[in-house]
Amino acid sequence: MRTGMDTMKTQYTAKHDFLVCIDSDGCAFDTMEIKHKECFCPATIDNWGLQAISSLAREAWEYVNLYSVTRGCSRFHAIIRVLDLLSERKEVLARGFRVPSHEVLRHWVETAPVLNNENLAKLTDDPELARTLEWSLDMNRRVAKMVHDIPPFPFVRESLEKLSEHADIVIVSATPREALLHEWHEHGLDRYVALLGAQEDGSKREIIASVKGAYAPDHAIMIGDAPGDRKAAFDNGILFFPVRPLDEMRSWEEFYSGVIDQFLSGSYAGAEQERQLERFSKCLPETPPWIH
Numbered sequence: 001m002r003t004g005m006d007t008m009k010t011q012y013t014a015k016h017d018f019l020v021c022i023d024s025d026g027c028a029f030d031t032m033e034i035k036h037k038e039c040f041c042p043a044t045i046d047n048w049g050l051q052a053i054s055s056l057a058r059e060a061w062e063y064v065n066l067y068s069v070t071r072g073c074s075r076f077h078a079i080i081r082v083l084d085l086l087s088e089r090k091e092v093l094a095r096g097f098r099v100p101s102h103e104v105l106r107h108w109v110e111t112a113p114v115l116n117n118e119n120l121a122k123l124t125d126d127p128e129l130a131r132t133l134e135w136s137l138d139m140n141r142r143v144a145k146m147v148h149d150i151p152p153f154p155f156v157r158e159s160l161e162k163l164s165e166h167a168d169i170v171i172v173s174a175t176p177r178e179a180l181l182h183e184w185h186e187h188g189l190d191r192y193v194a195l196l197g198a199q200e201d202g203s204k205r206e207i208i209a210s211v212k213g214a215y216a217p218d219h220a221i222m223i224g225d226a227p228g229d230r231k232a233a234f235d236n237g238i239l240f241f242p243v244r245p246l247d248e249m250r251s252w253e254e255f256y257s258g259v260i261d262q263f264l265s266g267s268y269a270g271a272e273q274e275r276q277l278e279r280f281s282k283c284l285p286e287t288p289p290w291i292h
């Protein structure tokens with residue numbers, strides 16, 4: 001697939017004074033719900049043998065990945081969190097179900113320099129990591145088959161058009177590169193993007209760090225829908241605008257109609273950013289609903 005976007009393997013050169021980093025799934029595109037509910041969760045139940053507790057596994061998966069402070073974490077962190085929650089849940093214990101072993105996977109996640117399928121494929125002599133790789137590949141296959149014809153949220157295209165005259169736009173995502181290329185090209189949004197940063201390129205923090213040096217800190221902003229996006233921005237000393245889960249369209253309308261001008265004029269940092277962050281924090285609880 002040919003697009004106008006450069007990838008991280010390309011030497012990056014700033015063309016504008018402003019930098020806008022933007023997440024993809026659940027932020028620019030309404031793909032989080034369908035990917036997690038119709039692709040990732042079924043693949044998890046199937047590949048990790050959770051059929052006997054499928055309703056509980058689904059609740060845990062959706063909580064971890066969509067409706068909590070861990071929203072947007074990598075799939076490898078997510079599966080550990082899900083299995084840990086299931087291991088502790090009384091309804092699982094009451095059924096006598098043994099949650100699959102995942103300690104080898106935990107060690108890999110805690111020690112690997114980059115968490116992706118390419119690195120995982122080098123370690124498939126271990127059955128637990130082989131299972132993890134097959135699960136991850138199955139997730140990608142299901143997404144490729146299921147997720148298509150999903151447009152960006154309203155006001156995303158308009159925002160990119162407006163920003164592209166003043167800012168370099170960089171995708172900063174934990175999604176595999178092939179899926180990103182397809183989604184952004186399918187809807188003609190790649191024409192606005194200077195650089196694509198994907199799962200294969202490292203963490204969001206690392207991707208931002210690789211491009212931020214050409215810009216003043218208050219001339220760079222990350223747009224995201226998850227606490228990990230906020231952390232990646234603040235770890236790099238740049239601004240953050242949250243797209244609120246389940247309130248995405250109004251978030252983007254606010255960004256298009258007011259925040260863009262505030263960002264470009266230098267007035268977004270401070271009170272307005274704090275207001276947006278406070279509203280964002282209220283959307284994502286820290287405790288699962290089944291724990292009282």
